[in-house]
Amino acid sequence: MTTLIIGAAGNLGSQLKIAYADSAIIGWDRADFYFLDFNLLRQKLDELQPEQIINAVAYNAVDKCEEDEREAALAWKLNRDLPSLLADYCLQAQIPLLHYSTDYVFGGDGRLAGAYTETDKPQPLNIYGQTKLAGEKEIVRRALLGLKYYIVRTSKLFGPLGTSEHAKASFFDLMLKLSTDHTELKVVDAEVSSFTYTPDLASASKLLLDDKTARGIYHLTNSGSATWFQALQYFFDIAHIKTNLIAISADDCPRPAKRPMYSSLANTRRPQLRPWQDALLEYWHNKNK
Numbered sequence: 001m002t003t004l005i006i007g008a009a010g011n012l013g014s015q016l017k018i019a020y021a022d023s024a025i026i027g028w029d030r031a032d033f034y035f036l037d038f039n040l041l042r043q044k045l046d047e048l049q050p051e052q053i054i055n056a057v058a059y060n061a062v063d064k065c066e067e068d069e070r071e072a073a074l075a076w077k078l079n080r081d082l083p084s085l086l087a088d089y090c091l092q093a094q095i096p097l098l099h100y101s102t103d104y105v106f107g108g109d110g111r112l113a114g115a116y117t118e119t120d121k122p123q124p125l126n127i128y129g130q131t132k133l134a135g136e137k138e139i140v141r142r143a144l145l146g147l148k149y150y151i152v153r154t155s156k157l158f159g160p161l162g163t164s165e166h167a168k169a170s171f172f173d174l175m176l177k178l179s180t181d182h183t184e185l186k187v188v189d190a191e192v193s194s195f196t197y198t199p200d201l202a203s204a205s206k207l208l209l210d211d212k213t214a215r216g217i218y219h220l221t222n223s224g225s226a227t228w229f230q231a232l233q234y235f236f237d238i239a240h241i242k243t244n245l246i247a248i249s250a251d252d253c254p255r256p257a258k259r260p261m262y263s264s265l266a267n268t269r270r271p272q273l274r275p276w277q278d279a280l281l282e283y284w285h286n287k288n289k
């Protein structure tokens with residue numbers, strides 16, 4: 001069974017390659033060819049004839065695309081048009097497609113209790129969320145024609161840096177770097193959601209496909225939720241970092257894109273992943289080996 005991973009050098013894509021180390025996989029990334037040329041992509045897919053596809057490509061610059069039309073156009077292309085093409089291919093070839101989406105498809109305001117379930121109604125607050133929701137819809141639309149799809153919504157990824165030269169450091173690594181020359185850091189104590197360790201997500205994604213689970217939308221994150229401030233406080237504790245953390249409100253940190261204030265994802269369809277604190281502890285230990 002040949003699995004094609006697209007976006008294989010990104011942060012999650014690199015961990016997917018590790019999760020599939022014992023299987024037949026092909027990884028494509030922007031260094032391999034320009035897959036935003038959809039004719040070329042289609043030709044490469046026809047040549048390769050993979051037996052399942054995992055799409056880890058995304059436009060993730062949440063603030064940039066809010067302010068710049070060219071960036072927004074790129075976000076629509078990567079987050080809606082690319083999954084749409086992949087869904088067409090997978091439908092025609094009758095193979096499964098696993099695609100990632102985000103907690104940012106939800107509005108996150110006014111929800112007082114409980115996390116969002118897989119069937120809750122999305123209501124994105126920003127362009128990134130709109131483009132990701134549009135990508136989901138392109139895939140779900142083909143389900144009526146028989147597409148075997150898995151949409152995996154996840155949130156607040158952290159883990160080892162991807163192998164791509166463009167790979168972006170995660171929140172914890174950025175803060176770790178800042179702590180080396182700051183005695184004090186201000187951190188938003190809001191935007192409650194589920195932190196997710198990329199190696200855990202990659203393994204859970206592989207299991208989802210291996211188990212030949214029913215198609216549909218899944219929520220896969222580490223268990224538990226936290227604000228940015230709460231999670232960083234825990235991280236600095238385990239890492240014995242003395243930098244003073246100051247909690248600030250989202251209003252004290254204005255950014256171009258509106259964020260959901262509460263967007264924890266409830267996983268009602270698959271085995272729970274371990275708590276984010278345990279995963280973060282493992283990440284820290286591995287980093288220091």
Ligand SMILES: NC(=O)c1ccc[n+]([C@@H]2O[C@H](COP(=O)([O-])OP(=O)(O)OC[C@H]3O[C@@H](n4cnc5c(N)ncnc54)[C@H](OP(=O)(O)O)[C@@H]3O)[C@@H](O)[C@H]2O)c1
Nearest residue numbers: 007010011012030057058100101102154155156157164166
């Ligand atoms: N990061 C999070 O906190 C988070 C939260 C919720 C959901 N998700 C979802 O999880 C999935 C994986 O995210 P991630 O954090 O692993 O993303 P990532 O590290 O940014 O990787 C995204 C992939 O897309 C490729 N890509 C981006 N722009 C491109 C362009 N213009 N042309 C060609 N390739 C391009 C990247 O290639 P390069 O490496 O060459 O740029 C990379 O392979 C995505 O679907 C994302 O929406 C992420």
